[in-house]
Amino acid sequence: MSKLYIFGIGGTGSRVLRSFTMMLAAGVKIGVNEIVPIIIDPDVSNADLTRTVQLMNTYRAIHSELQFDEENESQFFRKELTQVLGNYTLRINDTDDKTFQQFIDLPSMDKVNKAMMKILFSDKNLNSSMDIGFKGNPNIGSVVLNQIVRSEDFEDFANSFEADDKIFIISSIFGGTGASGFPLLLKTLRTGDSFSNHDLINNAEIGAITILPYFKLKSDEESEIDSSTFISKTKSALAYYENNISKNGSINALYYLADDITNTYDNHEGGTAQENDAHLIEFLAATAIVDFSNKQHPNTVNKELGLKDVEDTVSFGSFYDIQKRLLFTPLTQFILMANCLNNKFDYFSSTAFNANNSNFQDLYDGTFMSELRGMFVKYLEWLKEMKENKRSLDLFNLKTGDKPFDVVTGIKPAKIPSLYSDYNLIIGRLNSAVKKCKSKGMENKFLEMFYLGTKTLAKEKFKM
Template sequence: MAKLYIFGIGGTGSRVLRAFTMMLAAGVKLDDSIDTVVPIIIDPDSANGDMNRTADMLTKYQEIKKPFENEESGFFNVKIKTLSQLTGASQTDISDNFKFEINGTHSQKFRDYIGYNSLDNNSKAFIDLLFSAHNLAADMDVGFKGNPNIGSVVLNQFTQSEEFTQFLDSFGNNDRIFIISSIFGGTGASGFPLLLKNLREMNAADGKTFQVRNAVIGALTVLPYFKLKSGEATGSEIDSSSFLGKSKAALAYYERTIVADKRLNSFYYIGDEDGGMYDNFDGKDKQKNNAHFVELAGALAILNFAAEANNLSTTNGQADNPTYKEFGIESKDVSLTFKSLGYESFTYLTKPLAQLSLFSKYLKLGLPKAMSASTIWLEEKHRGVPKSFFKSYYYTNSFNKFIQNYDEWLNELEDNTPSFKPFNHSVDFDNALELIEGYEPKKKLMFKKDAKLTLVEDRVSKTYTRYTALPNETKFVKSFYDATAEVLIEKIGI
């Protein structure tokens, strides 16, 4: 089985990874040849809200998956690992929280990072040609603030890091690489071509580097998909009116280097001219943008790449027959549902997200009722999931918090522009199966809707008997995966 290494560069990289994590939690299928995902987040802004929220969700995903790590589980089906978990390195050697640590950027200005004051006059004059006084005075604590010329210098240290050494040590012959970045900022626009260049120009004489150099590599480049308010109130230096110009310049550079040199096997593009307006913060914890449909659609590129990777190949660091793809939807509406998606996207997303959303709805509305009654799947004498399980650390601090974040993510997608509203969040216990926008549950006796959450509970009381010999965590997750799948097929037809 192969591993899929996903490099998420900058804030956009973290946000697309967040969407991808939600999809895996819902049971969205990766290609059967891949059983482990290795996310690596690259961002110099260690306090970035988007990055830390994503890293936290990845950690909680791992905690949930651990009791059934090596078996099929439906929800949370794919293993997620850090580099240190793959290699057995101690936490003092490399990070164990999915973040690649960029040395020398904390509490330091760019001029100090490059040792400007120690240079001779000729070298200073050359540096002054490349970087403005404003660039040299830039504080790198919050990233590169839309300056890829700074980022290209700082991020070039990646291959000298302990993390990169561990990446090489863990990389296998059939493993894949996918890179996520934006083209209109500083970190992603500089980090992506640098990382790709280093991967493709490795010393082929070394066995491990040969594998990486000739690996199948895909990438998602995210074009502008939101705008920022004026930074006057927050002191931000980022101006979204420059996003389009930066993107055009970067695309021309990508064409001359990445495309012309066939560095990628699959190259995906996505953006949105009519995206919403966000508050303008340079970085740190306040940079925590609401989820956007473009990020969800971008995460679909990872699935498409994983499905096609077995048919792709690389020779001497160059892709054989590279492909280039864009994403589109079958609707011009500003409010999107599952029915707005093309066939492949619809097939990937609809049933898994509907299952996890129905599961979440039951936990909020059905479980309290079940806990106060004699419910067969909650009774230890019937080898069910004991009620004490719902007070455990596993449920309260890992599972339930992940589900809460999943619901928040869906709400953010709905409240953004364009709005992606696949679910009706106002349903209650009696009409819970009217959850999916555009779908009505089949009627009972040809005239009466049968949409109560009781249907899920009744089905769980049957499905849990398949797993009575398993630990409570496994029993809980698998029983509800089976139950929600069966209810949706029977009552909604998906």
């Protein structure tokens, strides 16, 4: 059973993993059976990281109650998401409660080496705390992250790696952790020989997405992060990537992604205050992971993701047909189910819903339903954040009321020959779908019923 290891580096890595987890839950087609996320971020209190970890834990809690075989047609929560490291996070040794000069042991250096360090690193660099990331300084990150391979966590990853497994790396190019972590990690994976299964890892298919600037930070003289330097850092990093990654064939597929419309966020160096709203770019970056998982890349290829129509607001109509076919049906099915259980839970959990008869006793009051409804709350929050961000990703109408098929932005639902409409039509399709379910167990049957019912409705109402 092939696995895809996804290394999410820094805050951007966690935010992209958040979008990817939503796609997994909705059943977007993934070309491997098992996903293994690994986050690399010294800022363990980063709110972007903790939010993503909580989301992945919710996904795993729901998946653990399900059993999938050929008879169960549901794609919701189908892929296994495996945790091989505590909190999914590869710990960076010897950074807790230390400044950078303590990390490199500057006081013990001789006069010549001290002078060299002071040439290479500013006083601000040397006094930077290591436990909230590298704050836009890849020169610091490249030193600290160079010792990842010596950690027990990296050995745990290497021990779990098997033949035909694949690796994907997410990083930004304009910060500190991502810009330094990506080339170092890639070099380690390709040439390292001090860890288990290094022969398999050295020759594995590896893809990556590097994300160019897509937001700015408010100016703050007290902060070490200055977004006015993002472009110059990006240019330098791109030149390095071209000469040291793309040309030497060390990667199979390298995806690039950027946006020239940038929102401005509060300037938080890290910690619990760093929680950015979900963004179109992170959503698109997650589709790069999907693309990589579904294809083979025997030779190095560079890819840029494009949209058909680039406006201030992006909808399904902005995607090329391949992307639209990949995303439209699963994401639409998922929001139809979310709206049923959020807006009409009292009905669907009652005896008035015929499909409940002899099928779902005690399901609605249990932990599984609580986790599932919690996931739908997170899904709708995620969609709302992207809708209200700049540039806006406006896929769905999030306030449909009693008109559930007015849900897809820019698409008028088709009229179909039926005595029923709106939620009554959904109820009818679910009552029919439950009779076709072949899976065993309440939880499996419940999700399969919604999967089959909403799949039929997507075809009827949206011609997808």
